[in-house]
Ligand SMILES: Cc1ncc(COP(=O)(O)O)c(C=O)c1O
């Protein structure tokens with residue numbers, strides 16, 4: 001069975017060119033760049049070149065990049081650095097739809113006595129900018145808003161937020177784990193202070209991430225240790241992976257136009273085709289969205305069961321349903337958008353990349369409608385070709401927290 | 405990805421007994437769309453023999469919810485009502501070759517739908533749906549939890565969540581779940597009322613006081629840099645000295661009266677009076 005991989009927002013396949021670039025560093029070129037001998041010396045130049053390539057993709061200076069182990073580490077580094085570097089400020093401003101790498105810090109911060117404001121979104125996942133503006137205070141240590149949402153692909157007006165923050169002297173961090181390689185960026189011309197990325201979302205392997213820190217910004221390290229990364233992140237450099245990320249950045253920069261034309265067209269074709277299925281809705285702002293992502297709810301059925309059927313045809317996707325979120329509630333992103341429960345549990349995210357083809361899209365469009373029909377035929381909420389009137393739509397508990 | 409057995413995948417991909425029976429003699433509905441899974445079970449019953457002639461289901465939910473519903477209908481067809489009622493959620497899971505722990509609530513949903521259908525058939529209220537609502541997020545009562553804890557021999561709150569979903573939403577009910585679990589486990593451990601303690605002799609009382617101080621109270625005080633020494637016991641009066649941080653602490657009187665007295669009263673005798681002995 002051929003694999004059709006439409007789950008590139010979860011992780012991506014390592015590009016063969018990336019693998020080839022890394023291989024010498026997993027074999028003969030094993031030196032530690034800090035060592036004062038030729039084995040150390042021979043990795044210095046490749047390391048420097050790799051950093052330059054990533055800087056080219058971001059449009060920043062190579063010294064502004066700190067390598068980390070993953071997107072989560074980058075996010076945590078940015079958050080805690082801002083709080084530690086400005087101990088007099090006790091307020092964090094963020095949104096309700098961030099990735100858990102930021103989101104799950106919120107309750108911890110509150111317990112530690114910080115004030116946290118989480119800005120809400122409308123039903124299209126668009127940020128309430130007025131609320132955001134009002135919530136920036138002299139006490140705000142950090143404003144952290146993702147560039148693009150991993151579940152819906154919705155893009156936040158990052159430049160505008162960065163401008164608002166800079167006018168008020170507030171440090172601004174953006175989690176761009178989903179945006180890097182899909183949206184052109186030029187950080188030296190922007191007012192973004194810190195930016196997180198993860199290699200495995202752009203065809204580098206898992207285990208490498210990076211944090212951009214604007215030159216001159218006060219910084220406090222998260223991983224305290226050696227002098228690596230100019231004393232801003234201890235730990236012997238992960239040479240093979242840094243080289244791999246460099247290659248991936250080079251490829252991503254070259255593929256940006258394709259990502260925003262051919263991949264976008266494929267995504268649109270897939271989305272339009274799936275929307276022909278009755279009672280299906282796109283979740284998120286279709287105008288301001290990553291070119292590779294669509295998130296569609298198929299009402300009255302549950303996401304995990306759709307995924308298993310898709311998988312039996314080789315098609316890989318993901319869902320925001322409770323059964324797949326690792327918790328018992330549907331995704332906090334869809335809930336923040338107010339997606340009704342009839343739809344939240346049946347949401348499917350398809351995220352493409354430059355490896356995908358029109359044949360794959362068409363094959364999926366052929367297999368998808370019968371899967372939905374089969375599951376609806378099983379569903380107590382479905383009758384013939386429309387929703388059934390059912391007592392089970394919401395639970396009978398009067399003050400159920402879920403149904404609100 | 406969940407590791408489902410081949411039987412789960414088989415019942416998911418080829419569900420048996422989908423739909424509604426042609427003559428509905430009994431009907432059970434559990435779960436809801438908002439909770440993420442729901443099951444409607446209908447039965448056709450041979451009233452003379454009290455036997456389930458036919459069973460069909462409609463399920464909204466994940467692969468294991470669909471497989472559990474399908475398995476349930478296969479298991480109860482041809483059984484008498486009483487036989488069917490003796491099926492536990494464990495039996496459903498076993499029929500499928502096991503379920504991941506996090507998915508055990510699917511088997512519980514199957515069992516509850518059956519119970520609801522039988523109650524509907526017999527015209528009696530559903531037992532486990534009665535009782536106090538413990539988890540508002542998923543509408544779970546103490547009666548349901550008690551039943552699941554007992555049939556599956558659960559020992560942690562995490563397991564209660566895996567089996568009933570209770571606690572898996574906002575988490576506000578977790579302290580209540582802790583309490584309830586402790587209560588259920590305690591009942592299970594001490595079926596008869598505990599034997600009456602023998603009348604306390606002076607020697608026994610002193611021993612208990614000593615134990616309480618060295619094992620419970622002193623370690624607690626030491627954690628804050630203090631210490632306590634037992635000087636004498638006279639009837640209900642206990643004389644102690646406080647050392648280190650406690651003695652110099654302005655709140656040391658409070659520590660003594662509130663903390664030591666409370667502990668000794670709880671552990672030894674409610675009539676104890678603690679006095680600080682100053683040399
Ligand atoms: C928006 C966003 N931020 C952060 C992360 C975390 O990245 P990682 O899994 O590499 O730590 C992800 C990955 O899913 C993401 O999509």
Ligand code: FES
Nearest residue numbers: 539540541573574
């Ligand atoms: S009340 Fe139980 S999880 Fe919210």
